[in-house]
Amino acid sequence: MSDASMTIDGAAPTAAPNSQRFRLRLRWDLLVLLAPLMVLTLIVFDIPLLTTAYWSVSDADTGALTPKYFQEFYDSNAYMRIIWRTLAIALEVTIATIVVGYPLAYWTTKLRPRLRMIVLGLVVITFWVSILVRTYAWIVILGNAGLVNRGLMWLGVTAKPVEFLYNELGIVIGMTNVLLPFLVLPLYAAMIRVDQRLLQVAETLGAGRMRIFWQVFFPLTIPTLAASAILVFILSLGFYITPAVLGGGRVPLIANMMDLLINRFARWEIAAVVSVVLMAITLSLYAVYQWLRERYQ
Amino acid sequence: MSARGRISDLWLGVFAILVLIFLCLPVLIVAPMSFSDAKSLEFPPPGFSLRWYENLLGNPIWVEAGKNSLLLATLSSTAALIAGTLASYVLVRGTFFGRRALEANFMAPMIVPSIITAVALYIFFAQTGLLGTFFGLVLGHTILAVPYVVLIMQAAIRGFDVRIEQVAATLGASQWQILTKIVLPNLAPSAAAAWIFSFVMSFDEVVVTLFVSGTYMTIPKRMFNELMLQVNPTVTAVATLLIAFNLLALGVLLLLTGRKKLFGAGMA
Numbered sequence: 001m002s003d004a005s006m007t008i009d010g011a012a013p014t015a016a017p018n019s020q021r022f023r024l025r026l027r028w029d030l031l032v033l034l035a036p037l038m039v040l041t042l043i044v045f046d047i048p049l050l051t052t053a054y055w056s057v058s059d060a061d062t063g064a065l066t067p068k069y070f071q072e073f074y075d076s077n078a079y080m081r082i083i084w085r086t087l088a089i090a091l092e093v094t095i096a097t098i099v100v101g102y103p104l105a106y107w108t109t110k111l112r113p114r115l116r117m118i119v120l121g122l123v124v125i126t127f128w129v130s131i132l133v134r135t136y137a138w139i140v141i142l143g144n145a146g147l148v149n150r151g152l153m154w155l156g157v158t159a160k161p162v163e164f165l166y167n168e169l170g171i172v173i174g175m176t177n178v179l180l181p182f183l184v185l186p187l188y189a190a191m192i193r194v195d196q197r198l199l200q201v202a203e204t205l206g207a208g209r210m211r212i213f214w215q216v217f218f219p220l221t222i223p224t225l226a227a228s229a230i231l232v233f234i235l236s237l238g239f240y241i242t243p244a245v246l247g248g249g250r251v252p253l254i255a256n257m258m259d260l261l262i263n264r265f266a267r268w269e270i271a272a273v274v275s276v277v278l279m280a281i282t283l284s285l286y287a288v289y290q291w292l293r294e295r296y297q
Numbered sequence: 298m299s300a301r302g303r304i305s306d307l308w309l310g311v312f313a314i315l316v317l318i319f320l321c322l323p324v325l326i327v328a329p330m331s332f333s334d335a336k337s338l339e340f341p342p343p344g345f346s347l348r349w350y351e352n353l354l355g356n357p358i359w360v361e362a363g364k365n366s367l368l369l370a371t372l373s374s375t376a377a378l379i380a381g382t383l384a385s386y387v388l389v390r391g392t393f394f395g396r397r398a399l400e401a402n403f404m405a406p407m408i409v410p411s412i413i414t415a416v417a418l419y420i421f422f423a424q425t426g427l428l429g430t431f432f433g434l435v436l437g438h439t440i441l442a443v444p445y446v447v448l449i450m451q452a453a454i455r456g457f458d459v460r461i462e463q464v465a466a467t468l469g470a471s472q473w474q475i476l477t478k479i480v481l482p483n484l485a486p487s488a489a490a491a492w493i494f495s496f497v498m499s500f501d502e503v504v505v506t507l508f509v510s511g512t513y514m515t516i517p518k519r520m521f522n523e524l525m526l527q528v529n530p531t532v533t534a535v536a537t538l539l540i541a542f543n544l545l546a547l548g549v550l551l552l553l554t555g556r557k558k559l560f561g562a563g564m565a
Contacts, residue, residue, distance in 0.1 A: 029472045029473065030387045030391050030393075033383040033384065033386060033387050033476075034383070034384050034387045034399075036379070036380040036383060036384070037380040037381060037383065037384035037403060037443065037447075038384070038399070040376075040380055040436075040439065040440065040443070041402055041403060041405075041440065041443070043436075044418070044436045044437065044439070044440040045402075045405065045406055045414070045417075045440050046402070047421065048414075048417035048418050048420065048421035048422075049409075049413070049414075049417045051417065051420055051421050051424070052413075052416060052417040052420055052421075055420060100316045100319070101316070103309055103312050103313050103316065104313045104316040104317060104320075106309070106313075107309050107310060107312075107313035108313070110306075119317065122317060122320070122321055123317075123320065124547070125321075125324065125544065125547065126320050126321055126323075126324055128497070128543045128544070128546075128547050129323075129324050129539070129540050129543055129544075130500075130501035130517065130539055130543065131501070131503075132501065132503055132517050132520055132521060132524075132536075132539075133323070133324075133327060133536040133539050133540060134323040134324070135323075136323075136327070136520070136524060136532060136533075136536055137322070137323030137324070137326050137327050137536070138323060139524075140326060140327075140330060140340055140533075141322060141323070141326060141340075146340070147326070147340050177319065177320065177322075177323065180316075180320055181320075209302050209305070234410075235410075237410065238410025238411065238412050238413070240411075240412050240503075240504050241503055241504070241521065244521075244525065245521075245524050245525070249525075254412070255410070255412040255504075258412055258415075258416050259412075259507070259508075262416060262419055262508065263508075268420055271416050271420075272416070272420065275413045275416050275417065278410060278412075278413060279409065279413055282408070282409065282410060282413075283408075286408055
């Protein structure tokens with residue numbers, strides 16, 4: 001696959017003139033195969049995104065370039081507050097997935113192969129169930145008469161129901177639940193790849209269990225942990241369903257704000273500005289994610 | 298192993314099992330609720346009944362939403378599979394300037410938050426008259442499924458021995474013959490897996506649908522609307538059917554691709 005032109009591997013060993021003609025025909029063949037997806041991506045993805053970017057910087061009436069929508073966005077306390085809240089919740093969710101996900105992945109690597117497959121199977125199954133269904137279930141579990149509150153009251157931990165729903169706590173719980181597999185699965189894969197001999201060497205040299213874990217094992221899993229954490233953070237930024245359902249409209253995040261701007265207030269230009277800002281944050285974090293993956297894997 | 302080591306292992310185990318319960322709880326709780334005979338959402342359910350399923354199937358809006366969802370998922374996953382497979386073949390076997398950029402462009406709908414895609418499609422479709430049309434909805438779902446098809450099919454084509462194609466070329470087969478008679482038939486299991494994957498993605502999709510579907514109702518859209526209004530136990534029946542449907546699809550995928558590949562695809 002080192003040939004500079006668009007050819008099929010291995011088409012080379014034909015005689016030279018023939019091969020020239022063969023290649024030319026191939027080039028058209030290949031373009032025909034690529035065309036449907038190129039056209040689709042161009043029309044249904046690239047052009048709409050560019051249109052949105054254009055809307056964010058052009059005057060709605062005159063079409064002239066203007067920074068006024070960015071200015072309006074930046075000057076508005078309401079928009080900025082939602083942006084900061086989204087970043088804060090994304091950070092909380094990321095920390096929560098690390099705190100609960102890392103031990104789960106680590107524990108899984110220590111299981112017998114059969115049990116391991118069962119645990120991984122459970123993680124993959126939850127991964128497959130629609131976000132809407134998983135979010136919905138939390139209303140039942142966390143509601144005032146829900147499972148958790150009745151359990152807490154029965155145990156005497158609290159006299160009246162704890163408000164889990166329609167606030168940030170509910171959103172963080174729901175999002176952590178949805179995003180956990182994105183951290184656990186890659187982390188498990190990385191932990192399995194850690195060279196056991198390194199741990200044995202540390203043990204022979206007299207290191208205790210805690211020291212082996214923190215000074216040998218944990219540092220080896222940091223690149224994957226960091227990459228997965230960034231992925232979870234990126235995914236949190238664009239969450240729409242979970243904050244809408246578990247926040248009950250009281251705790252809008254960026255995505256819910258975009259929904260309101262389009263469907264309620266018809267402020268497309270501001271929605272376009274928010275899209276551009278969210279896109280810039282997402283892509284720069286994604287670049288870091290890719291860099292980490294390529295550097296350490 | 299020291300006694301302290303065993304105790305910390307025990308704590309790790311207890312904590313990990315609690316996390317696993319946390320992870321599975323939503324899936325475990327919805328199914329029993331759907332068979333409840335109580336009017337409100339109570340867990341555990343006081344008695345058994347099929348009233349919510351009867352409610353669901355007797356409601357023309359849900360039935361209509363179900364038909365729309367099936368048609369939408371079938372059309373969009375088929376379109377994504379055809380366009381994605383052809384392009385994947387060129388991406389894997391061809392070498393040309395801009396190949397990586399093109400691949401990144403095809404994968405982008407998976408990386409860009411779907412809310413951005415939704416807003417962009419809304420603005421673009423509104424200007425081109427596609428907003429609220431079924432065709433526009435199919436286009437939106439197709440573009441979201443494309444990255445998964447490209448991911449799965451590229452892996453499949455990479456795993457297919459290029460020498461078989463070379464032999465066919467030496468024996469005088471045209472590029473078209475190689476593709477249709479040799480490559481594609483051998484990719485059938487992966488293609489089926491990619492189709493099922495796209496189908497499930499489309500069947501569960503909410504965000505883009507909410508923005509571009511206009512008056513068309515789909516199952517997840519209807520479910521979302523219900524959730525925003527009031528808590529209606531009929532939704533537990535829908536949710537249970539969706540879980541069953543997704544697990545069935547997962548089972549078929551396992552049969553088609555084997556466990557190993559599936560975990561690979563699921564990580565993306």
